[in-house]
Amino acid sequence: PKEIFLKDYRKPDYLFDKVDLQFQLGEEKTIVTTKIVVSPGVEGSISAPLVLHGCDLKLLSIKVNGTELKGEEYTVDSRHLTVSTPPAGVFNLEIVTEIYPQLNTSLEGLYKSTGNFCTQCEAEGFRKITYFQDRPDVMAKYTCRIEADKTLYPVLLSNGNLIEQGDLEDGKHFALWEDPFKKPSYLFALVAGQLGCREDSFVTCSGRNVTLRIWTPAQDLPKTAHAMYSLKAAMQWDEEVFGLEYDLDLFNIVVVPDFNMGAMENKSLNIFQSRLVLASPETATDGDYAAILGVVGHEYFHNWTGNRVTCRDWFQLTLKEGLTVFRDQEFSSDLGCRTVKRIADVSKLRIYQFPQDAGPMAHPIRPHSYIKMDNFYTVTVYEKGAEVVRMYKTMFGASGFRKGMDLYFQRHDGQAVTCEDFYAAMCDANNAQLPHFLQWYSQAGTPTVKVSSSYDPSSQTFSLKFSDGTLQTLASDDKPVFTTVLQFKKKEEEFIFENIPEKPVPSLLRGYSAPVRLDSDLSESDLFFLLANDSDEFNRWEAGQVLARKLMLSLVADFQQQKTLVLNPKFVDGLRSILRNTSLDKEFIAKAITLPGQGEIMDMMAVADPDAVHAVRNFIKKELALQLKDDLLAAVASNRSSEAYMFNHNSMARRALKNTCLAYLASLNEPDVTELALHEYKTATNMTEQFAALLALSQNPGKVRDDALLDFYNQWQNDYLVVSKWFALQATSDIPGNVVNVQKLLSHPAFDMRNPNKVYSLIGGFCGSPVNFHAKDGSGYKFLGEVVLQLDKINPQVASRMVSAFSRWRRYDENRQALAKAQLEMIVSANGLSENVYEIASKSLA
Ligand code: HT7
Ligand code: ZN
Numbered sequence: 039p040k041e042i043f044l045k046d047y048r049k050p051d052y053l054f055d056k057v058d059l060q061f062q063l064g065e066e067k068t069i070v071t072t073k074i075v076v077s078p079g080v081e082g083s084i085s086a087p088l089v090l091h092g093c094d095l096k097l098l099s100i101k102v103n104g105t106e107l108k109g110e111e112y113t114v115d116s117r118h119l120t121v122s123t124p125p126a127g128v129f130n131l132e133i134v135t136e137i138y139p140q141l142n143t144s145l146e147g148l149y150k151s152t153g154n155f156c157t158q159c160e161a162e163g164f165r166k167i168t169y170f171q172d173r174p175d176v177m178a179k180y181t182c183r184i185e186a187d188k189t190l191y192p193v194l195l196s197n198g199n200l201i202e203q204g205d206l207e208d209g210k211h212f213a214l215w216e217d218p219f220k221k222p223s224y225l226f227a228l229v230a231g232q233l234g235c236r237e238d239s240f241v242t243c244s245g246r247n248v249t250l251r252i253w254t255p256a257q258d259l260p261k262t263a264h265a266m267y268s269l270k271a272a273m274q275w276d277e278e279v280f281g282l283e284y285d286l287d288l289f290n291i292v293v294v295p296d297f298n299m300g301a302m303e304n305k306s307l308n309i310f311q312s313r314l315v316l317a318s319p320e321t322a323t324d325g326d327y328a329a330i331l332g333v334v335g336h337e338y339f340h341n342w343t344g345n346r347v348t349c350r351d352w353f354q355l356t357l358k359e360g361l362t363v364f365r366d367q368e369f370s371s372d373l374g375c376r377t378v379k380r381i382a383d384v385s386k387l388r389i390y391q392f393p394q395d396a397g398p399m400a401h402p403i404r405p406h407s408y409i410k411m412d413n414f415y416t417v418t419v420y421e422k423g424a425e426v427v428r429m430y431k432t433m434f435g436a437s438g439f440r441k442g443m444d445l446y447f448q449r450h451d452g453q454a455v456t457c458e459d460f461y462a463a464m465c466d467a468n469n470a471q472l473p474h475f476l477q478w479y480s481q482a483g484t485p486t487v488k489v490s491s492s493y494d495p496s497s498q499t500f501s502l503k504f505s506d507g508t509l510q511t512l513a514s515d516d517k518p519v520f521t522t523v524l525q526f527k528k529k530e531e532e533f534i535f536e537n538i539p540e541k542p543v544p545s546l547l548r549g550y551s552a553p554v555r556l557d558s559d560l561s562e563s564d565l566f567f568l569l570a571n572d573s574d575e576f577n578r579w580e581a582g583q584v585l586a587r588k589l590m591l592s593l594v595a596d597f598q599q600q601k602t603l604v605l606n607p608k609f610v611d612g613l614r615s616i617l618r619n620t621s622l623d624k625e626f627i628a629k630a631i632t633l634p635g636q637g638e639i640m641d642m643m644a645v646a647d648p649d650a651v652h653a654v655r656n657f658i659k660k661e662l663a664l665q666l667k668d669d670l671l672a673a674v675a676s677n678r679s680s681e682a683y684m685f686n687h688n689s690m691a692r693r694a695l696k697n698t699c700l701a702y703l704a705s706l707n708e709p710d711v712t713e714l715a716l717h718e719y720k721t722a723t724n725m726t727e728q729f730a731a732l733l734a735l736s737q738n739p740g741k742v743r744d745d746a747l748l749d750f751y752n753q754w755q756n757d758y759l760v761v762s763k764w765f766a767l768q769a770t771s772d773i774p775g776n777v778v779n780v781q782k783l784l785s786h787p788a789f790d791m792r793n794p795n796k797v798y799s800l801i802g803g804f805c806g807s808p809v810n811f812h813a814k815d816g817s818g819y820k821f822l823g824e825v826v827l828q829l830d831k832i833n834p835q836v837a838s839r840m841v842s843a844f845s846r847w848r849r850y851d852e853n854r855q856a857l858a859k860a861q862l863e864m865i866v867s868a869n870g871l872s873e874n875v876y877e878i879a880s881k882s883l884a
Contacts (some may be wrong), residue, residue, distance in 0.1 A: 039871045043407045044353040048195055050079045050171055051086040051126070054178040058604040061148075063155055063186040063230055069098070072168040072179075074131045076124070088121040088131075091165035091172040094147070098134040100169075135783035137167050142166070143792055151296035152255075154231025155191065156309060158302060161352055161411040164223035169312070170375045174222040174349045185212045188817050191230040193253065195290055197305040199213040214677055217305055219285070222348055224715075227304030229253070234402040236262045240273050248273075251314065254293040261316040264327055264685060265291065269333035275335070275369050282342045282441055291315065291334070295758065298794050298835045299415065300333050303340035310337070313759055313795055319683030319724040321760050324690045326725075330373045331373065336366035338844045347450045352411045356403040356479070358459050359415075360423020367424060375687045377575040381766050382595065384550045384576075387425065389635055391417040392555075396641070397846045401484040404457055409877040412835045417700070425553035426478045430439055432551045434468045487556040493541040502536040504531050518648075543567050560584075562608075569612050569630075570574070575623075579630050585609060586658075590639050593654040594741045598647065603654065605661040613662060617669050624677070625691035628698040633658060636808045646849040648808040652772060656705065663696050663702040670699040674714065683724045690726075696731035702732035712742055719746060729763060741774045761788045762799040769803030776810040777817045784825075791829060794836045801825055805843035812850065816857030819844070823861035826875060834872030841865060841875050845882040859883070 054530040056075040061068060068636065076088070097114055100107045102125060112121045119133075129509035142149040145167025157163070165172040165723070182196035194203070198217030205211050226601060234867045241247045247694040250269055252262040276282040277575035290307045297311035314333045314841035317326055326395050338620070343365060344358035362857050371379040394400060396415055399415070403423040408414050431439040450459055457479050560568075568580035568581035586609070592605055616622065616630045636655055640646035663670060677696035683687070700718060703711045729751075735746040747768065765788075769780050783789060783800055790796055805811045812816040830837035846859035847866055865871070865879045 039409045039876055040240060040408050041407050043507060044404070045350070047351050047353075050176050052171065053077045053079050053617075054171060054176050055128075057178045057180045058183075059180065059226075060183045061228060063138065063139075063184065064189065066731050068139055068155075070137060070168045072131075072133045072135075072170070073791055074133075074170075075130045076131050078126070082855065085123060087313065089171075090119045090121075090125045090133075090169035091115060091117065091162070092119050092169040093162075093165045094137070094142075095134040095166070095169065097169070098136055099132075100134075101130075101132040103129050104132075104455060108836075133169050134636050138169065138758055144792070144835065145298045145833060146835065147193075147297055148228065149296075150293040154188075154229065154233065154294065155186075155650075156229045156231075156292065156294050157227050157304075158298065159226050159304070160224040160302060161415075162224075167226075172223050173351065174224060175351060176349070177220040177222050177452075177454060179220055180217045180226060182226075182228060184215075184228060184851045185210055191232070192229055193229070193233045194252070195229040197225070197227055197307050198286065199288065216298055219305060219346070221305050221345065222454065223653045225303070225305045225345055225348075227302070227307040227309060229307065229309070232465060234259050234514045236266055238266050240270050240289075241283070242273070244283060246284070246287065247285050248286070249288050251288070252291045252293070252332075254312075254316065258293065258312075258316050260811060261318050261321070261678065262783045263294075263318045265310075265315040265330055265334050268331040269338060269375060271331070272335040272338040275372065276342070279368070279372070280365075282447075284341065285346070289338075296793055298833070299595075301337045301441065303337040303344055303449075304339070305345050307405055310334075311795060313762070315485060316759060317348055321754075321757055321846055323726040323729055323763075324685075326658070326692055327685045328370065328374070328690075330411075332366045332370045335369045336362055337367045339369070341472055342447065345648050346452065347447065348454045350454045351718075352408070352414070353404055354456050355411075355414060356419045356423035356426070357455070357460055358462075360403060361419045361427050361460070363398070363420050363424035364427040366591065375623060375625060375691070377579075377707065378623065378629060378687075378691075380549060380576050381579050381626075381629050383421070383424075387421050387553060389416070391421050391553075393637065393641055393846060394418055395422070395484045398848075398884060399842065399845050399878065400809075402480050402482045403479075403782060403839075404479040405482075410838070410874045412874055413838055413877050422553050429478070429552060430464045432672075433472070434464065434470070436757040440462070467579065477491045484553065484555050486555045486557055487547075488550075489544075489546060489556065491544055491559060493538070495541070498536065498538050500535045500542055502533045504533075504542060505529065505738070522600070545572050545574055545577045547577075549576045550580070562588075565692045566608060566612055570615065575626060579626065582612065582630050585612070587634050587639065587642065590651070590654055590658065591642060592652045593657065594639065594647065597650045597654050603657050603664075605658060610662060610665050612668055614669060617666065623691055624695040625687070628691070628694040631702075640808065640849070645851055646846075647851070648812040649814075652809045659702060659705045663706050663845075666705065667706070670703050671714075673699040674718075680811065683719060683726075693724075693726050693730075697727065700734045701737075704737045707738045716742070716746075722786050725760070725763075730765075731874070733767060736767060736771060743773075755788065757797075758788075765796060766772075766799035767791065769800045770807045771808055772809045774809075776807065777804070777813060779822050780804045780810075781821060792832055794833065797829065797833075797836050797840070801829075801840055802843075805840065811843065814853065816860075819854075819858045826865055830868075830872050831870075832876050835876040837872065838874035838878050839883075841878045845878065847882065 053075055054074050058073040100112060112119060137148060139148040140150050141156060146163035148155060148157050162172055164170055177664055185193040185206060186194060188209055194213035196215035198215050200213060201216045204212040227298050233253040234245045235251040235253045239252045240250055242248060246795060252265055256264060273284055288306060292309050293312050295312050296308060300314050301308060301310040313331055316329055339362050340629050343361045348359050349355060401418055403419055403426055405414050445467040446460055446463035449463060461476060486811050490503045493500045543570060546558055565581045565585045569578055572578040572581060589606055589609055596603055613631050616627055633655060636651045669865045674696050677692045679692060704715055714732040715731050719728060719735060722728035722731055730748050732746055736743045751764055765783060788801060805822060811878040825836050826841045829840060844858055847855055862879050862883050
């Protein structure tokens, strides 16, 4: 397979000014007629061949200026169509292709999902529809005419405005759409099918009345209210915070059950997988509601950061994704609780991105090369990319950041640009220079910042020495002495603070102001002090996590040496006082009493030991439950509520605290607690509480667990999204020998390997369970190896996401290494392997 390098970027030889598409959608085949007005590119030489991308296409005809090309005037291979000597100047190109969406299980290009046609073109799916210069810097104005059977496909949608529709012969009809904005091919979309819609409207700041429609099979329409609320909130927020107004009279969202990623920001025709739109209190959890808010916002925000200003090439992906994740994080923070959101985002970074950045797939937020771009829609490009954007805001402040954004749009509206263009807009708008900052775009890995402090009472000076760059502030007692932002430009730097009357406790990297690992010399008592007093709530949580990590690591060492495990009473006391502190936000309490995940601890070990970490985490959980039982029971009791479900922070925080306490109690596996969990399960009136109770009941193997799982399935078997949760719950379970159950679930009638959501729930869920995936006998690895090969034939993008679970195999003991490596070798040598899976598997072995 060919590796593509950022350094090899060249401007396109030809520009496409206008693209007219016509789709004749059929049951056996679809005919696509593409008419393009082509002009020479700025750097293109007149005689350059016109090279078009194409994949899985049957070429029916190709014409230049109305004349069919002869065989010797063009060549076609499995990836390209090349017109050897196109005419000089502007010319018309017409290409007719035949495609087979009903056979397309890769879910890129044009495919069918539950009987409806839909498209997914990012990153390189448009080339599965027609021959095209399928690259983001080729921006054109599009029209799209769709013809289809009227009974089977009453709804015909594409980007932009509907300018004509009508009936045709043979029970067919058509719709003609025109998008007035220039766009790259990856933003093209088409949907045809039987769909109902929820309609609403939004009046923009300049008075434009925008019709909003969410399309889904009619029976699901009642579940679209929250998504519509989220869309309107996002439109309002973008006007208020960034002065960005929607630019068309229509905004459509379509829901499809089969989708490779979460959602897609196609111009004015966003497409979402069902999980990220459909919600009702009975079927969706608070987590689902929050995800819908965030992702609906995210896709809407792309209209400016991604669509109006797009990427020059796919290496620049973080330009739109890092920035848009940052924007959706801020949106969710403003609508909910900032600290809790920040804790969730930083946890995600640590749990998923840090390991990626420390493994064989580590790459900078702007990668240098790729084989398949699909493999670079990663937590690094998205989440670390968002942290890099956040640093501009930390350095320039909210108003400086806004000035930078304004200048970015002023300079680049309608263009395909690079990360340097964003950086330049930020610096120029603030008359600033950030000489080393661009390194964040080109260097992989999580920097570790070492901090040591010293206090001199005689001179009343406090010194902080840093061995790498980051940002920090100072605190003492429960009030900060002062808060300051320091930028570090050298490898080592010392900051002296004068007139400090007593030894302070520094509160470093407040709000997590840079994506680094902090290695400070804070003592245990400093950390307990910060846990109890830090005025920065994020850092208060952080202090508890640092303490918990240290504690877990030392208990893991004890476990490995077969010593008796003893829990530090100060830790129990610290968590007790958090739990009892009625002035704290309830969701903050829930987060503060939650232990770091097993993965986080394994990442800190020279050789990851899943069994030891699992045993220690369970020991601490049980010990805390035992010692804090009365407080936990009281928290469950006092956080019940008879009010109807509400999506607001206070109600969600109450449920979060209650559910966290219930999970602790369930670890005791005592009859009174089982009774309690059963009671919560039976009386729950919303999925957040019902599912949490099910989770509690399923912690321990036995009849209670089996009965609860069966009861839950019987209740929800007709709701595909709830059934996916049921799969995930069983897949992630750490009950011994779970691989056998997961294997059985593969042949459950509700499971379908062609549906990514179900694959992510069952197979992805299983790989996230350290004890069973990393089972000593290699059964977990063998299971995944077999599934990956099966899946690769159906959907390479999803298969390559699954194979990534192997990528950190070198972190484990020799026996596990050998077992995982054998599976990777088996995968790499398989016949007909996709480039997607090959790239991940071979890089993992390298
Ligand atoms: N921009 C979208 C990316 C996406 C995607 C990428 C590869 C394969 C399938 C895909 N579906 C959507 C989603 C987003 O970040 O907004
Ligand atoms: Zn995005």
